[in-house]
Amino acid sequence: MSDREKDDAEEKDHLPKNYWQFVTRLCLLGAGICLIFLVMPDSPPIMQEKAKAFLPRIVGSWIVFSALPWSLLKLWQHRARLLNEWARWRAARGQAVQPLSSAHHYDQPRIPGADQNPVSDERHAFMAAGPSGDQLLTPPLTVLPVNPNPKPRAAMTMESAGGVISTALQLAEFTVEEDVSVLKVEAGPVLQIVSFQLPPKVQLSKLAAKKDDIANHLGPQQGFDITAAKDFKSAASFVIPHDQSDRAFVYMRDIAAQLVAVAEKATLPMIFGLDIRGNPLLFDLVKMPHLLVCGATGSGKSVFVNTLLTSMTSVRSPAQLQLLLIDPKQVEFGIYKGLPHLLAPPVTDMKMAVHMIEKVIVEMERRYGLFAETGTRNLASYNAKHPEQPLPSIVIVIDEYADLMLVAGDVIEDAVQRITQMARAAGIHLILGTQRPSVNVVTGTIKSNLPSRVTFKLPSTKDYMTVLERGAPKLLGFGDGVCTVQGGDLQRFQSAAISVADGEDTAFIEQLIDHWTRCDLGAALVTTEWGQEPVDESNLNRKPVTSEQPSRSIESSEPSERWTEEQQDENEVPWEVDDEENSAPMNNLKKEIPSPQGPARDKYEQALQIVREEGGFKVSTIQGKLRVGFGEAASLAERMMEEGIVGPYDAESKLRPLIETSDLLSRVRLHICRKRVVRTHELREHFSVRKERILECLHQLVEEGMLNSPESARTGYTIAWTESQMDAYMELS
Numbered sequence: 098m099s100d101r102e103k104d105d106a107e108e109k110d111h112l113p114k115n116y117w118q119f120v121t122r123l124c125l126l127g128a129g130i131c132l133i134f135l136v137m138p139d140s141p142p143i144m145q146e147k148a149k150a151f152l153p154r155i156v157g158s159w160i161v162f163s164a165l166p167w168s169l170l171k172l173w174q175h176r177a178r179l180l181n182e183w184a185r186w187r188a189a190r191g192q193a194v195q196p197l198s199s200a201h202h203y204d205q206p207r208i209p210g211a212d213q214n215p216v217s218d219e220r221h222a223f224m225a226a227g228p229s230g231d232q233l234l235t236p237p238l239t240v241l242p243v244n245p246n247p248k249p250r251a252a253m254t255m256e257s258a259g260g261v262i263s264t265a266l267q268l269a270e271f272t273v274e275e276d277v278s279v280l281k282v283e284a285g286p287v288l289q290i291v292s293f294q295l296p297p298k299v300q301l302s303k304l305a306a307k308k309d310d311i312a313n314h315l316g317p318q319q320g321f322d323i324t325a326a327k328d329f330k331s332a333a334s335f336v337i338p339h340d341q342s343d344r345a346f347v348y349m350r351d352i353a354a355q356l357v358a359v360a361e362k363a364t365l366p367m368i369f370g371l372d373i374r375g376n377p378l379l380f381d382l383v384k385m386p387h388l389l390v391c392g393a394t395g396s397g398k399s400v401f402v403n404t405l406l407t408s409m410t411s412v413r414s415p416a417q418l419q420l421l422l423i424d425p426k427q428v429e430f431g432i433y434k435g436l437p438h439l440l441a442p443p444v445t446d447m448k449m450a451v452h453m454i455e456k457v458i459v460e461m462e463r464r465y466g467l468f469a470e471t472g473t474r475n476l477a478s479y480n481a482k483h484p485e486q487p488l489p490s491i492v493i494v495i496d497e498y499a500d501l502m503l504v505a506g507d508v509i510e511d512a513v514q515r516i517t518q519m520a521r522a523a524g525i526h527l528i529l530g531t532q533r534p535s536v537n538v539v540t541g542t543i544k545s546n547l548p549s550r551v552t553f554k555l556p557s558t559k560d561y562m563t564v565l566e567r568g569a570p571k572l573l574g575f576g577d578g579v580c581t582v583q584g585g586d587l588q589r590f591q592s593a594a595i596s597v598a599d600g601e602d603t604a605f606i607e608q609l610i611d612h613w614t615r616c617d618l619g620a621a622l623v624t625t626e627w628g629q630e631p632v633d634e635s636n637l638n639r640k641p642v643t644s645e646q647p648s649r650s651i652e653s654s655e656p657s658e659r660w661t662e663e664q665q666d667e668n669e670v671p672w673e674v675d676d677e678e679n680s681a682p683m684n685n686l687k688k689e690i691p692s693p694q695g696p697a698r699d700k701y702e703q704a705l706q707i708v709r710e711e712g713g714f715k716v717s718t719i720q721g722k723l724r725v726g727f728g729e730a731a732s733l734a735e736r737m738m739e740e741g742i743v744g745p746y747d748a749e750s751k752l753r754p755l756i757e758t759s760d761l762l763s764r765v766r767l768h769i770c771r772k773r774v775v776r777t778h779e780l781r782e783h784f785s786v787r788k789e790r791i792l793e794c795l796h797q798l799v800e801e802g803m804l805n806s807p808e809s810a811r812t813g814y815t816i817a818w819t820e821s822q823m824d825a826y827m828e829l830s
């Protein structure tokens with residue numbers, strides 16, 4: 098710095114920097130002059146008089162114009178900190194700060210013996226009902242596995258938390274002059290939350306922008322988050338995962354007592370898990386009223402969906418709740434086979450799934466008809482008016498929704514749109530699961546119709562954006578999830594599991610099935626207004642039967658006999674009832690549903706004509722041109738698929754393309770060249786056409802010399818072409 102610059106800087110130092118300094122300096126000057134006149138022995142008496150009179154006025158002016166407003170201003174600037182200190186002091190003395198009310202999840206019911214005051218202990222706010230709530234449990238919840246590890250092993254001390262935050266702020270390049278004031282450290286099962294006063298000039302948005310840098314510094318890159326602090330003003334919270342070995346499990350049993358309490362007021366109560374502070378998180382599906390569940394493989398999605406299903410079916414009888422489980426992976430829902438709540442055995446065939454969804458739509462329309470006839474507005478008012486024949490809620494759960502989109506994207510998107518827009522009043526709800534939340538799967542239609550969403554760990558930030566339409570923390574996996582209800586605030590939670598020990602979840606589900614198939618329904622846990630009536634046992638006699646098989650009542654058969662895999666073939670007529678007289682309106686569904694062969698011949702011919710003109714089948718086009726309802730259009734599509742006239746849904750062209758015979762033949766030829774094997778059933782599934790059409794093509798290929806006819810009924814077709822012939826064909830194609 099040059100001498101000149103130094104002089105300038107010194108000169109600037111002498112000038113008042115603000116209003117307060119200016120007033121103070123002016124007053125000091127005045128007071129100094131007065132004092133000089135007062136203390137100087139030879140000063141004129143008149144000046145001494147004036148100085149005596151002016152000195153108190155100068156001091157008074159300084160107080161009024163500078164000291165007082167400055168103090169008030171400082172108090173105002175630090176009000177949040179002072180209030181927070183006050184809240185801390187009160188919390189430390191055991192007077193709980195009122196938690197912010199949540200519009201969506203249920204208040205914690207009081208559990209005898211459980212800690213009801215989540216902020217009374219600053220270091221450890223984790224709450225688990227544990228065995229202390231067990232006396233409130235009702236069967237089958239009493240047989241839920243007990244959590245071996247219900248509490249996290251460690252949480253930071255206030256001192257270490259202070260150190261972490263100071264370092265993080267330095268790292269984020271904030272200049273902090275004072276010590277950071279840590280307001281609270283809370284521990285949930287998997288995460289700990291350190292709330293601290295934001296130092297002056299540190300803004301939450303700027304701090305949050307440095308989240309990734311801070312996370313890298315703290316070590317656990319996954320799962321770290323920065324949020325506004327709950328209950329405190331001008332404060333932020335760091336959400337820091339516990340070390341892996343310190344994390345607790347969350348079991349359904351820990352929250353089962355709350356489920357029982359919530360079931361008093363909710364129609365379809367579901368346990369989600371514990372929020373990040375360890376408070377139970379439960380929702381009513383009816384309020385959501387549909388749910389999208391996303392999560393990469395291994396993220397905890399299946400465990401969560403099982404928790405939802407077992408929560409609802411533990412407190413709702415089969416007469417109150419009916420489930421349609423669609424399981425393209427064929428591994429997730431098999432364990433529920435035999436549960437009396439099921440409308441049909443878990444559906445693994447996608448064509449069957451489409452058919453079943455269409456049936457639910459028909460049921461929805463039937464319900465709307467019933468409401469109109471009876472002057473009721475929705476399921477609750479209908480059931481209140483007709484307690485003798487209540488209608489159950491229906492929940493459709495699709496485990497891998499993307500697989501269904503591949504087979505029947507148009508039908509499914511249309512169906513989802515219709516169900517989500519109309520089904521709330523009819524008591525029909527959707528839970529859609531997917532591992533692949535790409536924009537092709539979580540389409541605009543899905544997003545606008547399913548504002549309630551849950552996501553577990555996803556591969557990329559882009560995926561979180563697709564699902565939640567906003568930024569989210571990078572989740573840890575193992576049931577670490579985020580949810581939004583009706584598009585509201587994001588809420589992070591740890592999903593509850595039935596058990597993480599091998600086989601315990603299956604054992605519980607078996608006991609759940611056993612409970613409902615054997616229980617005296619009069620004594621079942623029935624809590625909704627329509628459920629208070631003893632349940633008509635004939636509802637339980639509903640089961641799928643094949644056209645060849647005589648009806649059997651559920652009591653007279655072993656669970657394994659009741660619903661077998663073979664019953665899930667094309668002849669199966671689900672929801673058939675034993676006794677029409679005893680059946681509830683729901684059980685008449687079959688009569689209302691048009692048979693797959695149902696549409697009139699001329700409609701079918703007209704539809705064929707349109708399909709040929711358009712080059713494929715599009716549900717909305719058929720609906721518009723033929724003036725038919727959704728159900729009928731879907732039946733036409735299904736029939737055309739079965740007859741091999743149109744292929745599976747093509748997401749790009751948004752229709753089911755027309756398959757000409759020659760086209761099918763060349764596609765079968767190419768498929769055989771690729772696979773180097775001929776399997777009739779695989780070809781049938783791959784092309785989604787009737788067996789006869791595949792056999793026709795194979796016969797044609799025998800004539801062409803590509804295949805050899807089967808030598809006997811037990812052996813299949815074999816390939817006559819050489820490897821090089823097949824390679825050449827593939828190259829040409």
Ligand SMILES: Nc1ncnc2c1ncn2[C@@H]1O[C@H](COP(=O)(O)OP(=O)(O)OP(=O)(O)O)[C@@H](O)[C@H]1O
Nearest residue numbers: 392393394395396397398399400575576592593594
């Ligand atoms: N809530 C939870 N608490 C503790 N561990 C969990 C939880 N949820 C899941 N896990 C663990 O993560 C593993 C994978 O979970 P899950 O099978 O639900 O994954 P997924 O997302 O459904 O994967 P996939 O789609 O491949 O089946 C489980 O075996 C379990 O060990």
